Amino acid sequence: MPADTALPRHRLSRFSGKGIACIRGGRVLFAGLGFEVAAGGVLLLTGPNGIGKSSLLRVMAGLLPKAGGQIVIEDGSETDAAYLGHADQLKPELNVRESLAFWSRISGPASSDARAYWLERAIEAFALAPLAELQCRRLSAGQKRRVALARVLATGRALWLLDEPTTSLDAATVRAFETALADHRAAGGIAVIATHGDIRAEGAATLEIARFAGSDLSDPFYRGLSVDAEA
Amino acid sequence: MAIFCAIIANDLRLAWRRGADTLTAVGFFVLAALLFGFGLGGDPSLLARAAAGLIWVTALLASMLALERMFAADFEDGSLDGLMMTDAPLELAVLAKATAHWIATGLPLIVAAPGIGLMLNLPASAFTALTLALLLGTPTLTLIGAIGAALTLGARRGGVLISLLVLPLYIPVLIFGVAATEASLSGAAMDARLMALGGFFLAALALAPFAAAAALRQAVR
Numbered sequence: 001m002p003a004d005t006a007l008p009r010h011r012l013s014r015f016s017g018k019g020i021a022c023i024r025g026g027r028v029l030f031a032g033l034g035f036e037v038a039a040g041g042v043l044l045l046t047g048p049n050g051i052g053k054s055s056l057l058r059v060m061a062g063l064l065p066k067a068g069g070q071i072v073i074e075d076g077s078e079t080d081a082a083y084l085g086h087a088d089q090l091k092p093e094l095n096v097r098e099s100l101a102f103w104s105r106i107s108g109p110a111s112s113d114a115r116a117y118w119l120e121r122a123i124e125a126f127a128l129a130p131l132a133e134l135q136c137r138r139l140s141a142g143q144k145r146r147v148a149l150a151r152v153l154a155t156g157r158a159l160w161l162l163d164e165p166t167t168s169l170d171a172a173t174v175r176a177f178e179t180a181l182a183d184h185r186a187a188g189g190i191a192v193i194a195t196h197g198d199i200r201a202e203g204a205a206t207l208e209i210a211r212f213a214g215s216d217l218s219d220p221f222y223r224g225l226s227v228d229a230e231a
Numbered sequence: 232m233a234i235f236c237a238i239i240a241n242d243l244r245l246a247w248r249r250g251a252d253t254l255t256a257v258g259f260f261v262l263a264a265l266l267f268g269f270g271l272g273g274d275p276s277l278l279a280r281a282a283a284g285l286i287w288v289t290a291l292l293a294s295m296l297a298l299e300r301m302f303a304a305d306f307e308d309g310s311l312d313g314l315m316m317t318d319a320p321l322e323l324a325v326l327a328k329a330t331a332h333w334i335a336t337g338l339p340l341i342v343a344a345p346g347i348g349l350m351l352n353l354p355a356s357a358f359t360a361l362t363l364a365l366l367l368g369t370p371t372l373t374l375i376g377a378i379g380a381a382l383t384l385g386a387r388r389g390g391v392l393i394s395l396l397v398l399p400l401y402i403p404v405l406i407f408g409v410a411a412t413e414a415s416l417s418g419a420a421m422d423a424r425l426m427a428l429g430g431f432f433l434a435a436l437a438l439a440p441f442a443a444a445a446a447l448r449q450a451v452r
Contacts, residue, residue, distance in 0.1 A: 063312055064452055079318050087309025093248040094241075105237040106317045 008114075010158035010188040012076040013039050019069035022055050029055050031068065037192065040185045045194040053194035057083070057161045060192060073159065082107070082157035084165055088148035092137035096128055096147050099136060104154045114156060122154035125180045126173065142168045149177055153184070160184065160191040234319040235327045242331030245304075252297045256336040257343050260293035264347045275352045282353035283412040286361065287368075289347075290340050291401050294369055297336040298376040298397065299383070299390045301328060302447065306384045311451050321447060322440040329377045329439070337369035360415035360425075367428040368408040374432075374439035375400045381446035404431055 014036065021031035029052040037043045045053045058064035060071060061083040073080060090099050100119055108115045123129055126146050136144065145168055152160055160181075166174050181191060246252055267285045271277055305311045305328075314324045344365055345358050353361070379397035383389035411424035 061312070061316060063315060079316070081316060083312055083316060085309050085312055087307070087312075089309045089313050091245055091304070091308065091310070093245050098244075102237065102241045103313060106234045106319075107313065110233075 008117075008156075008187065010039070010080075010190075012073065012080055012158040012188065012190055014072070014074040015076075015159055015190045015192070016074070017060070017069060017071040020056070020059060020066055020071065021068035022052060022059055022064065023067040024052075024055060028067075033069070035192075037190050039188040039190060041190055042181070042185065043190075043192045045192065046196065054085070054163050057163050057192065057194055058085070061161050076158060079107075080157050081159040081161055082152045082155045083161045083163075084148055084152050085163050086167075088144045089151065090136040090139075090144055090147060093135065095133050095135050096139075097123070097132040099147060100128075100151055100154045103151045104156075107155045107157070109156050118156035119154050122150040125153055125183075126150040126176055142170055142173065145169055146173050146176075149180070153180055158189050160189065160193070162191065162193045164194055164196070166195070234317050235323055238314075238324055238327035239331045239334075242328055243334060246331065246335035252300055253335050253339050256293045256297050257339045259296055260289055260340055260343055261347060263289040263292065264351060268351055278352040279354060282348060282351040283357065283361070283409050283416070285351060286344060286347055286353065287405055287408045287412070290344065290365065290369070291372060291398075291405060293340055294337055294372045295376065295394055295397060295401075297332070298373075298380045298393050301332050301377060301380040302384055302450075303380070303389070306450060311447060315448070315451065321444040325377060325381070325440045325443045325447065326436075329373050329443075332377075333370050333373040337373055340369060341365045354416060357412055357415045360421050361412045363425055364408045364411040364421075364428060367425060367432050368404045371404050371428070371432045371435045372401060374435035377443040378439055378446065381443040381450065384447070384450040404428065407431070 016034075016036040018034040019031075020033040022029045033056070035043055045056060047053055055064060059066045061081050062078050063083070089103070094102070100122060104115045104119050108118060123132060126149060128147065128150055131139070131143060131147075136147065139147065145165070149162075149165055152162065165177060169177065184191060264285060267281075267289070268278065271281060302311065305314065315321050317324065341362060344361055348358055348361060376393070376397050379393040382396060383392045386392055407424050407427045411421045411428060414421040414424055
């Protein structure tokens, strides 16, 4: 890890949403959902399978249109978001460094110095140096996930939207991820993470856990609930 | 612009390492033309008359072959999500991918075309017109094909579906492409036909990125 003093600060101040609704396949997945994360905060999305964690993340990333509500990124824009879905966004023909460099070129900072900084930092944070010249087709599922996480860091973006980031990771990499997440928060970054909570051990008390479910709005169980939810 | 170039460079590197797309397109082009040559028998004058049309039809089918892969890999590995979240509009990314696709599969066809012209006894005087017409025509085919490729993402048997969607739209390019090539044989002016091809290209350039991007946005939902 580079010294904390060298960390560039993100300028994002707050990521919030209210009244968010999502309809998929003619079914209301969730509605009236609200959340708020300040700079340096983490929001964990938990809940049973199929409840709409992934859909909410895609709504936040702007990949899925929302049926209602609004999402506000204060002191930032949609292009501050880095999204990690179930797919790793890796080409089997490219090696690890090339893959990371490509994503950093098309979604990283404009200045090449800043891009180089984030790229090196991502490679270091996830201990990818020994794998850097290896083609992605040769990587195991866990190693691919590691590179995908490094890609999020390499773009240098302030708002991480991660969908079950620790899938198939070994314990050491989960720790590396947690360190990277802590650094990200220390630098004023924000993260929203869908997880089943099994591996997660966030050190700070800043987590706000959102639990929600959808389909029948009259059923109180299915009301959008989160720690600081709008009614 | 940096993003545009980065996508082209990355796609060309992928195409180079994969190799299959370019090889299938050119291989199909050569083999299909060869089959026509054998099928029509050894009559050189018959071949010479049919050559322009045969070259265009086979080039068209060959360029269609690789279309399915234009966005499919990005769709499957999630890269499409990433392309939607850059600082540049998705339309630009589509244009970059179509450009790379044309360089990888269209340009080799143009290089191979004179060789096939020789094989089919196309008079040498038509080679310039053939090359010019292909240079204007094949980018149009790729751009129209991008719409088809984006629309059929995620569909089973997308390849077949693409050909049904795209081949009817290829007809104007085919008509004017053959006309431009044959005009040079009869000594008629080919300018008007080439200009029509250029017009098709510009129209496709202006419209196709928007149509394909809209289809891609639907596909990732």
